[in-house]
Amino acid sequence: MWKGILYILLLSILLFTSKVKAQTDSISQKIYKNNILPSPSFTYSPRTDLVVGVYCLYQFKFDKKDNLARPSNLSFYYGTSYKGHTFLLTEHTFLTLQEKYFLKGIIEYKNTPEPFYGIGNQSSSEEYLNVNYYSFEVKERILRQYQQSKFFGLKIRYMHIFNVSYQDRDNNEIPAPHLKGNAGGYYPGIGPVWMLDKRNSILTPTKDYYLDISATAYLNSNGGAFGTVEIDGRRYIDFRKDSKRVLALQVVAKNTFGNVPYTELALLGGKQILRGYTLGRYRDQHSIQAQAEYRFNVVGRLGMTTFFGTGTVYDELSDLQFLKAALGTGLRFNINRKDPANVRIDFAWSLIDKNNGIYITLGEAF
Numbered sequence: 001m002w003k004g005i006l007y008i009l010l011l012s013i014l015l016f017t018s019k020v021k022a023q024t025d026s027i028s029q030k031i032y033k034n035n036i037l038p039s040p041s042f043t044y045s046p047r048t049d050l051v052v053g054v055y056c057l058y059q060f061k062f063d064k065k066d067n068l069a070r071p072s073n074l075s076f077y078y079g080t081s082y083k084g085h086t087f088l089l090t091e092h093t094f095l096t097l098q099e100k101y102f103l104k105g106i107i108e109y110k111n112t113p114e115p116f117y118g119i120g121n122q123s124s125s126e127e128y129l130n131v132n133y134y135s136f137e138v139k140e141r142i143l144r145q146y147q148q149s150k151f152f153g154l155k156i157r158y159m160h161i162f163n164v165s166y167q168d169r170d171n172n173e174i175p176a177p178h179l180k181g182n183a184g185g186y187y188p189g190i191g192p193v194w195m196l197d198k199r200n201s202i203l204t205p206t207k208d209y210y211l212d213i214s215a216t217a218y219l220n221s222n223g224g225a226f227g228t229v230e231i232d233g234r235r236y237i238d239f240r241k242d243s244k245r246v247l248a249l250q251v252v253a254k255n256t257f258g259n260v261p262y263t264e265l266a267l268l269g270g271k272q273i274l275r276g277y278t279l280g281r282y283r284d285q286h287s288i289q290a291q292a293e294y295r296f297n298v299v300g301r302l303g304m305t306t307f308f309g310t311g312t313v314y315d316e317l318s319d320l321q322f323l324k325a326a327l328g329t330g331l332r333f334n335i336n337r338k339d340p341a342n343v344r345i346d347f348a349w350s351l352i353d354k355n356n357g358i359y360i361t362l363g364e365a366f
Contacts, residue, residue: 030067034060037335039343041079042360043271053079053087055362059203059339068098070202071339075362084132086111093202102151102195105140114280119179119262121282121312121322125353129177130167133184136160141193151195155214160186161263181222181261189218191227199236203363204340206243206295210234224259234366243340244297250366253288260285266313268324271359272366274309276326276348281355284313288320293365295332303332303342307365325351335362 041053058074072094079087087110094103113132117123137160143153161184166174176182192215198208212232219225231253239245252273254266266287269277273289289311297303310325328348334340346359 030065032061032064032066032071033338034058034064035336035339035341037341037362039335039362040360041077041362042358043079044358049081049083051079051081051085051087053077057203057341057362059336059341062094063097066097069095070099070200071095073203084111084113095202099145102143102145102153102197103141104143106137108135108137110135115278116177116262117281119265120284121268121314121319121324123282125281125355128169129174130169130171131164132167133164134162143193143195149196149198151193151197153193155189155191155193155216157189157216157218158186159189159264160184161261179262180259181220181263183222185221185261187218187220187226187261187264189216189228191216199234201340204334204342205234205236205248205364206246207236207238209236218264220259220261222259222261226256226258226260226264228257228264229255246295248293248295248364248366249291251288251290253286255286257285268311268313269355271346271357271361274311274324274326274350275307275328275346275359275365276309276350276357277324277353277355278357281353282313282324284319285315287311287313291366295364301334301337303334305330305332305344305346307346307348324353326355327351 037057039055041055043051056076059071061069061071074092075090077087077089089106089108091106111134113130115128116131117128139157141153141155143151145151164184166176168174194213196211199205199210200207215227215229217225217227233251235249237247250273256265265283265285267280268274268282268287268289270279273291289309291307291309293305293307295303295305306329308327310323312320312323314320326348328346330344330346332342332344334342341362342364343362344364349356
């Protein structure tokens with residue numbers, strides 16, 4: 001009898017061990033496949049006109065067998081328009097083995113004629129200057145994971161604005177307005193960053209949440225110094241647990257202090273948040289913006305979104321009553337089934353001012 005029981009126990013242990021080994025081998029053999037994804041890119045607004053570009057995204061892992069780390073990415077972008085815009089950008093998010101380190105940064109050069117409407121949230125859309133300048137920016141975050149999904153580290157940024165000139169609405173040369181940083185300058189900065197990142201994907205998150213808090217102290221080449229405090233909070237709700245019905249929420253805030261150049265003030269709008277407003281349509285010492293986006297699958301790789309955003313820039317808390325708002329809809333096409341990366345086409349309209357925008361690029365807005 002005891003021999004029979006012992007035999008059964010030994011047989012069970014052998015079967016269990018072989019099953020565990022098979023599972024382990026299966027996991028160890030799961031190798032991530034790196035991807036190179038090219039895409040056209042277009043943005044349009046009445047002020048900036050059509051900007052045409054090419055975008056290339058490289059998704060990869062430093063260790064293809066590391067199933068704990070989310071994929072890293074490296075992108076390159078070139079864009080131009082007949083109005084004289086030139087953009088050259090490389091951006092990266094690197095996650096090392098088991099996400100021990102999180103590195104995120106950009107290197108960007110651009111020649112960007114743009115309208116300047118003044119400072120404050122009550123500026124007129126009919127009164128503006130045309131500003132021409134060149135800029136070069138390097139920004140890097142170096143974060144270390146100290147607990148699961150929690151990171152702490154440094155943000156380093158260098159911004160240089162040069163060859164600045166001003167024209168009136170008829171493109172006649174005019175003297176520089178009396179503004180801080182009206183002739184450009186360079187602004188090196190450094191400061192701490194704390195990040196909580198539980199997103200399931202860097203490029204196309206569908207669940208969990210993200211919180212980023214940073215403070216940066218800058219030297220101003222024109223004299224003095226200034227600082228910024230920025231907060232970015234996001235929440236993703238996957239209603240069906242299959243990534244086909246997702247509500248994405250975001251709140252961002254920026255506060256500036258000290259001898260701040262007008263180009264470094266808090267800005268409203270752009271292709272990420274409050275789409276429909278040209279980036280910099282409103283600017284001031286502080287900003288707060290929020291948006292909600294509902295993303296849903298239509299069929300196969302094709303999806304759609306609807307989104308709404310609101311926010312404002314302000315100097316005094318009483319200015320918060322002057323909220324701006326925008327809404328829009330968009331299309332999504334997934335060009336990578338194994339590690340989703342969407343080409344997005346967004347159509348956005350402002351509700352308070354006569355602003356609109358069309359954005360075609362790779363990756364979600366947030």
